[in-house]
Amino acid sequence: MFENIMMGIELALTWQNLLISFAGVVMGITFGALPGFTAAMGVAVLIPLTYGMNPVMGLILLASVYCGAIYGGSITAILLHTPGTPAAAATAIDGYEMTKQGKASEALTEAICASFWGGIISALALLLIGPPLARAALKFGPPEYFMLGVFGLTIIVTLTAKSLIKGMISGILGLIFGTVGMDPLLAFPRYTFGQPSLMTGISLVPALIGLFSVSQVLMMVAQKEQGILQVDTSNIKGRKPRFSDLYKYPITYIRSAIIGTFIGMLPGAGASIAAFLGYNEAKRFSKTPEKFGTGLREAVGAAEAANNGVTGGSLITLLTLGIPGNSVTAILLGGLMIQGLRPGNELFTVNAKITYPFLIGLFIANIFMLLVGLFGSRHFAHVIKTPINILATIIIVLGVMGSYAINNNMFDVYVMMFFGLLGYIMRTNGFDTAPVVLGIILGPIAEKGLTQSIVLARGESIVKLFLSRPISLVLIILTIVSLATPFIQEYYFSKKKLQNNAN
């Protein structure tokens, strides 16, 4: 593994890669800072730029955008109490309080330093856990892959949806879209309506651009007043970052980064959940928990280290098992597939020359993020002044180009528009779009696993087959736990409420 890392460093450190990483970080922070623009949207819109690049460069660009965007949300959260991405919602609590007390630049410095550690620690986790986990994935047979698909879907449904029924419906819609194309057993074309473009299934990237970018644009144009938000940057000046800012709260950084990495590994749990968990845990361990919420610098760090910890963590499950942990990695999966790369052990052996430079690129991205953030964060606050009508138009044009350029095919553009409108209708009615994406990706994996398991069982009970294999048994238990969690939570909260009322 050591040789691979050395090779990765050698291949990653070219001036082209460094330049592209720097550009990616800047674009990512810009996207993150814009309220309503998420990391997923940024990566989805920029994916077409990677078509013509070599795989290492393309992946480094996407990873840099990802890291930058997750951090970028904190800038507007701190300065304007408007989280640029949902991931920065926890940062806004204490960050904005600090701004009101005139300590905006201190909060911005804290956010970038904590984000840096979150990103670096999780990238290290990816480098250390990734390869052995990928080898372990070789032991996965059809039953395990089926259960992995089922587990991934249940967890995203229970975690993201406000209503369990609506979450389930979103997931089933995704699974049904996943059945379009040839079936895994007989290669019979299902729901293709004679369209040759649908034979290999619905193209993933256009569907993602539609669900995340186009639907977001439609939601944005309704609230175009946002563009007139005034940014007062006059009180941000006056404090130069010091070296000691980097190690102000080491324990908090490490704790939050580990939480972020772990949450990132779980399918469905995103950066916003990680940030709130990191914040809560820091509060629990703190000697002065009552100061949380009043503009505490450590609180900003706790939230930011956790949400950037998600970046590396979510890549662990993506690269080793092919299971995207959140919507950004779902799009990254599309980016991998365009380059002809398949997640799994192969990525760390046959394609080590691509994978390791990419992993090293993640460290580079975090270093650039630190530099850009430390010296330029307040400038990014100005992007919020860009009028929404211009942004909306550019996003649609980029989305159309991105969908078209994958296969030089207008049909993919229509697919994008279909999913854009569908996504908008779903989101305005309380349905989450993330389960749809996971359904499209996990559906074929799960179905293939199931049909092959039936063959494997040779007429015997398939349930027996699933229960007799240790990994699949663990996954079954995890699935049951994740399905039961919302009910347990509800029970727990209602009990707590009763207790509070009694007091």
Add this chain to the structure above:
Amino acid sequence: MKNADKIISIILMIFFSLIYYLALSFPPRAARYPKGLAVVGIVMAVLLLLNSYIKEKRKSPRPTDIKRKITNEQTFYIIATAIGSILYIILMPVLGYVISTIMFMYSLMWVLNPRKKMVYIIVTAISVMLLYGVFGMLLRVWLPKGLLF
């Protein structure tokens, strides 16, 4: 909101039934999985419908629904953006990439906010040149040519 849920659950029931119906013509082994999904989908849609009735009964007089009110102006912006985008991609093979993109960008920006016309012309020109340069020339993507170029 709850009323919308009722309409949506009925649309979903029709959609899932259609999925089931189409699967009837597949070979049995290829049909099993989508049929199963459709059945679960129908059950969920029924649950959603029941749920919306139950919620309605529980909190029936609820004048202050949380649903944010969308003004007529906002509805116009959403519909204009959606229809504009659809027209853009339908007309692209006819008019060609460059012409259709110029028309789409300028008119959508103008419809959404008819003020800074000069800015829109500059933004449109730069975007089209960049896109055509990067994708059409650098990456050699074969863009729709249309009638003119």
